[in-house]
Amino acid sequence: MDSFTQRRRRDLILAAILAVIAACVPVFVKDVYVQNIMVLTLMYAALSQAWNILGGYCGQISLGHALYFGLGAYTTALLFTKFGVLPWFGMLGGGVLSALIALALGYPTFRLRGHYFVIATIVIAEIGLLLFHNWDYAGAALGIDIPVRGDSWAKFQFARSKLPFYYFALVFCCVAWFITWWLEDSRWGYWWRAVKDNPDAAESLGVVVFNSKMGAAAVSAFLTAVGGSFYALFVSYIDPESTMTFQFSLLMALPAVLGGIGTLWGPVLGAVILIPMTELTRSFIGGSGRGVDLILYGAVIVLISLARPDGLIGLFSRRPASKGVPQ
Amino acid sequence: MGLLYGLLAVGLALIFGLMDVTNFAHGEFLMLAMYLTFFLFAFWALDPLLSIPIVAAGMFIFGAVIYLLVIRFAMRAEANRGMVQIFATFGLAILMRGLAQFFFTPDYRSIPASMLGGKTISVFGVFLPVPQLVGALISIAAFGGLYFFMKKTDFGRALEATREDAGAVALVGIDKNKVFALGWGLGSALIGLAGGVMAIFFYVYPDVGASFALIAYVTVALGGFGSVFGAFAGGIIVGLVEATTAMILPPSLKSVGIYAVYLLVVFIRPRGLFGSI
Numbered sequence: 001m002d003s004f005t006q007r008r009r010r011d012l013i014l015a016a017i018l019a020v021i022a023a024c025v026p027v028f029v030k031d032v033y034v035q036n037i038m039v040l041t042l043m044y045a046a047l048s049q050a051w052n053i054l055g056g057y058c059g060q061i062s063l064g065h066a067l068y069f070g071l072g073a074y075t076t077a078l079l080f081t082k083f084g085v086l087p088w089f090g091m092l093g094g095g096v097l098s099a100l101i102a103l104a105l106g107y108p109t110f111r112l113r114g115h116y117f118v119i120a121t122i123v124i125a126e127i128g129l130l131l132f133h134n135w136d137y138a139g140a141a142l143g144i145d146i147p148v149r150g151d152s153w154a155k156f157q158f159a160r161s162k163l164p165f166y167y168f169a170l171v172f173c174c175v176a177w178f179i180t181w182w183l184e185d186s187r188w189g190y191w192w193r194a195v196k197d198n199p200d201a202a203e204s205l206g207v208v209v210f211n212s213k214m215g216a217a218a219v220s221a222f223l224t225a226v227g228g229s230f231y232a233l234f235v236s237y238i239d240p241e242s243t244m245t246f247q248f249s250l251l252m253a254l255p256a257v258l259g260g261i262g263t264l265w266g267p268v269l270g271a272v273i274l275i276p277m278t279e280l281t282r283s284f285i286g287g288s289g290r291g292v293d294l295i296l297y298g299a300v301i302v303l304i305s306l307a308r309p310d311g312l313i314g315l316f317s318r319r320p321a322s323k324g325v326p327q
Numbered sequence: 328m329g330l331l332y333g334l335l336a337v338g339l340a341l342i343f344g345l346m347d348v349t350n351f352a353h354g355e356f357l358m359l360a361m362y363l364t365f366f367l368f369a370f371w372a373l374d375p376l377l378s379i380p381i382v383a384a385g386m387f388i389f390g391a392v393i394y395l396l397v398i399r400f401a402m403r404a405e406a407n408r409g410m411v412q413i414f415a416t417f418g419l420a421i422l423m424r425g426l427a428q429f430f431f432t433p434d435y436r437s438i439p440a441s442m443l444g445g446k447t448i449s450v451f452g453v454f455l456p457v458p459q460l461v462g463a464l465i466s467i468a469a470f471g472g473l474y475f476f477m478k479k480t481d482f483g484r485a486l487e488a489t490r491e492d493a494g495a496v497a498l499v500g501i502d503k504n505k506v507f508a509l510g511w512g513l514g515s516a517l518i519g520l521a522g523g524v525m526a527i528f529f530y531v532y533p534d535v536g537a538s539f540a541l542i543a544y545v546t547v548a549l550g551g552f553g554s555v556f557g558a559f560a561g562g563i564i565v566g567l568v569e570a571t572t573a574m575i576l577p578p579s580l581k582s583v584g585i586y587a588v589y590l591l592v593v594f595i596r597p598r599g600l601f602g603s604i
Contacts, residue, residue, distance in 0.1 A: 108590075108594045115552060116593050116598065122541065123541075123590060126582070131583070257410050296425075297421055298419065298420070298425055301414060301417065301418030306401060306411070309411045
């Protein structure tokens with residue numbers, strides 16, 4: 001058994017152990033505020049994992065993922081409030097819709113490279129934001145209030161307890177992780193890394209670069225939209241500002257980048273550190289309205305990205321990946 | 328207005344386009360320049376028109392210092408350099424916004440009376456607001472200056488050479504950090520010019536930069552990275568497109584036209600109108 005297979009088996013065991021621990025945490029932590037942070041952390045870990053598939057593994061830096069997040073949230077909310085469609089179908093529908101839109105958008109944009117591509121993704125998401133802002137049927141700038149109709153799994157509404165949301169977020173995060181784990185060793189995974197490292201060389205070796213990018217975009221958009229649906233149900237109120245802004249696209253990419261871009265554990269590690277930090281600074285020092293939370297948050301991002309360009313995950317590997325210092 | 332976007336884009340064109348460094352704090356640089364103009368006015372009653380050179384000088388120093396403190400290290404990263412730059416400057420942007428909120432408070436401020444504010448002038452029967460007109464003139468001068476600077480001076484050539492091959496440049500005795508620090512200073516000074524003009528007719532508040540930054544990126548990319556003339560042309564196109572869209576669509580959708588034109592241009596010409604990289 002080679003070391004790669006061994007490592008993959010270790011990753012899977014570690015993930016299972018962590019999932020079991022995470023599942024037990026709510027037994028000991030009853031505080032609603034802390035549970036809220038845990039739900040958000042898991043959600044961002046999953047979203048960042050989804051972003052990582054396209055941005056990390058395939059190397060296509062998208063800063064417009066808020067579009068898919070918003071599409072997922074809006075599809076679910078609109079279908080539920082206007083047609084009474086159960087959120088589970090809305091979630092699936094939003095995911096499929098986002099994946100299709102990602103393919104349609106990928107067709108012209110994947111020909112672009114570097115900054116031109118990044119700016120195109122930002123601009124497309126921004127157009128989406130402006131359109132939703134002016135779409136009266138979808139509540140325009142006011143957004144959509146999802147009415148509470150009693151606790152039920154079918155409607156995915158729980159007014160009194162955060163636990164069901166927690167467990168769903170945990171499952172979602174595990175699924176996103178597992179998909180990434182599975183793809184890492186699949187033909188797609190190898191193609192993506194080849195496309196990321198050198199698209200021209202990959203092309204000459206028979207990798208269909210364009211299709212590889214499209215595949216990554218579809219998977220990534222689907223998962224992001226599911227996250228958006230979940231968010232809409234979790235906060236039961238959405239508007240364009242809270243789901244589709246540029247800041248949001250950055251927030252999805254940030255955990256993966258700080259944790260370790262293009263790695264299996266990077267997004268998880270990044271989210272576990274970043275999200276509680278954001279929430280805690282916001283509620284404990286942000287109340288002054290003088291931006292101290294922003295100062296700290298910004299400083300931490302600058303320092304981490306300068307000190308550990310490969311991401312914090314590098315701290316855990318036994319051998320620094322880039323330097324190759326002999327043991 | 329188009330020329331103003333051009334002026335805003337020219338500083339970014341130098342940093343983003345000519346040095347190939349992603350600066351997501353561009354809008355916050357602008358915010359700082361506008362605050363500088365405002366405080367010079369508030370404390371010493373210095374008219375924005377007169378304080379523009381001071382602001383530009385201040386921003387020059389600020390830009391060079393930021394390069395030496397932050398960007399230098401971000402550019403040294405070997406793995407995923409682009410992402411490190413994006414997020415180091417994004418963190419910087421948040422940090423600057425937080426500092427602005429802390430020291431300047433989130434209040435909206437404006438310069439109530441200046442030599443130019445609110446005045447209009449009639450040119451061939453068309454009434455034009457004077458501040459915008461002065462901004463346009465400064466913009467044309469800045470572009471001309473930068474274009475001349477890049478093509479005709481040793482420093483301009485050194486900058487371009489350093490971007491292309493820092494290793495080879497070091498061999499002929501050019502210090503990469505010195506060149507880039509000066510380049511950042513110069514780029515920031517140009518943002519200072521834009522900030523000084525814009526402080527006359529826009530409110531100043533900590534988040535002001537965010538609303539202009541994206542348009543500046545689009546302007547530079549539309550014209551094509553690595554081209555000063557491209558950024559200038561991009562600015563004019565963006566201004567015209569915005570004015571046209573505002574006439575057809577509701578005002579809240581006016582940016583959609585700009586974004587759509589950008590997409591259209593890069594789908595046809597993947598390197599912008601005049602881009603070389």
